[in-house]
Amino acid sequence: SEKFVSTIMDAASEGKKLGVEDPRRIIHSMKVGLAITLVSLFYYFDPLYQGFGVSAMWAVITVVVVFEFSVGATLGRGVNREIATLLAGSLGVGAHRLASFAGERLEPMLIGLSVFFVASAVTFVRFYPKLKARYDYGFLVFILTFCLISVSGYRDDEVLDMAHKRLSTILIGGSAAVADYILICPVWAGEDLHNLVASNIENLGIFLEGFGHEYFQTRNDNPQDDKASLEKYKSVLNSKSTEESLANFAKWEPRYGRFRYRHPWDQYLKIGVLVRECAYRLDALNAHLNSEMKTPPQVKAKIQETCTKMSSESSLALKELALSIRTMSSSSQADPHIVNAKSAAKKLKSLLKMNPWEDTDYLDEIVPATAVSSLLIEIVSSTVKIADSVHE
């Protein structure tokens, strides 16, 4: 039982951490509870219940199933569910009517065949990557509704009535969910995407800020702190799937606040690709920090000034870019830093041309230093690309 208590304590402390990390999670949970309780009113009040009967159950199901963390995801699921139900309902009623002309013997066979073909075809369509990204849930509901309507229609002749009730309860459930969502502390997927891209760029900047000091060991006051900030870029490496799903959700969201109706969500994905490319270079740079091939300080000293300059100016430029994304201003604050980084890169190139290590006998001592130099040069040009893409 002691183990049980410690498990509970662990779970509670992790729950607290999750809540502190993003308080919207707690609000979201309570919103779901509230919406379901509201929809349950269908059952409590006699007049409402007599209008819809057992179909009111579908409103509860819809709210539970449609509720997602962000507005875009909820709207996407809601619209998908509504349209799929409408289409599949009509098709199911049609299939039922057609089959009933064929006589009592053939009817179940025809319906069975149509269920088989519709279910197989729609399941296959779910493999289309583009359709899957936006309408996957709709296809699922389509199969479900079509099967329920056409199959249960064989028993219950009030199919039309059932289809109608299902659709209207889903509409009510869906609207309740969406209204609840937009009115109480909405979480916008678009805003999350916006902030994610900005903080990814910022994380690259944080790495580059610390890199110069770490590589040339010019600051050792708080190594623990440095290590942590140097690891932050790692989350950028695998951000692709998060970004893509947020962009998909964002496309469902209506115009709001700072975001125009046709906000260029795809541009964020393009920036994301460039940011990840830059992050791969940082990862290579990071490998040099932890490398076993030690470069003597006197070798490093030759390139220290320009490299530190490139790293810190790129860092400042990236941070300014992140800030200009956050504030949605097309500021040119990053431009001077980019100019500085570029000129430092140029200086480094001409420095290398003259071979600053002519007095060094062993080339292998300078190999890591030149590798770091050329990575930094690439990072500067990568920063320029990100800047161009952000300004677009």
Place this chain on the structure above:
Amino acid sequence: SEKFVSTIMDAASEGKKLGVEDPRRIIHSMKVGLAITLVSLFYYFDPLYQGFGVSAMWAVITVVVVFEFSVGATLGRGVNREIATLLAGSLGVGAHRLASFAGERLEPMLIGLSVFFVASAVTFVRFYPKLKARYDYGFLVFILTFCLISVSGYRDDEVLDMAHKRLSTILIGGSAAVADYILICPVWAGEDLHNLVASNIENLGIFLEGFGHEYFQTRNDNPQDDKASLEKYKSVLNSKSTEESLANFAKWEPRYGRFRYRHPWDQYLKIGVLVRECAYRLDALNAHLNSEMKTPPQVKAKIQETCTKMSSESSLALKELALSIRTMSSSSQADPHIVNAKSAAKKLKSLLKMNPWEDTDYLDEIVPATAVSSLLIEIVSSTVKIADSVHE
């Protein structure tokens, strides 16, 4: 209408491509159709219908919702659904019974409160990353069932009967789905993960095989073909989320074929991390292929032999490792290649120590070459790490 026809044609050709790429997709679609048609039999045959009534609908819903592409995903959803329904059903009946002691006035309020608290709490628990990965669907079904049972219990006093029917129909639907899945051409998530990791390693090998020729331009017979094989490693960069979800599904799968019961799925994830690290280095190497800083051939010539050796030996080692994963044999075929790659790396290091470009005046001409050298050295050590991890 011409546009409509061309859209249809495009969709058809894309569908054909999807089918040819992975014929299991077509089989999967037909399996879903078949399973749903089979479950629909509940409605067609009078004896079965009289046993279950409208609850038979739940069997259809279960089959539609539980069916996923791989056995692991289907089993995971099925088990989640079944256990969640059982737990939530008992809890719902309990809540209903307790509330009914409180009198007619208080009952709806108490039930409303319990719905609110359960829905909020379970929604919050869905944010725990570890629980979300494996039991997310179960939590959803838990909320759904609890609300339906406790709320509709207020109307219908035959709650226990309803809960029992729901559970048994879900059991039947779920079993039908699972039986269908395991008997007809099953798709195992574990096998997919296994093959994905192997082909990722293979793709790294393919890049390294082509890299030597491409960089030193020793082969130009079919540049188009080379370009395509040099791009293959890019799919590795973003493979993390696919690998993780496949590993999650694989954990639901029973012992089968070549995979032991406690197959170390987590080891695949560890290999995956190393493979991606190596892919980041390849990406940096690839940047050198497309770089504007051209290295004169006479500079490249000095390192051509060792670099080509390192690249091709690493490539062979990676390909052997991929093969040994595929065949699940702990063969040591890769070892001699690793030894060769290591000794080539050592040779390159000592070559660099003596500075092979002493006659070159401009260091900037040799910087890219040294960068390529040091990247290749890192790739060799990365290959060694992958080999160690595969042998484990």
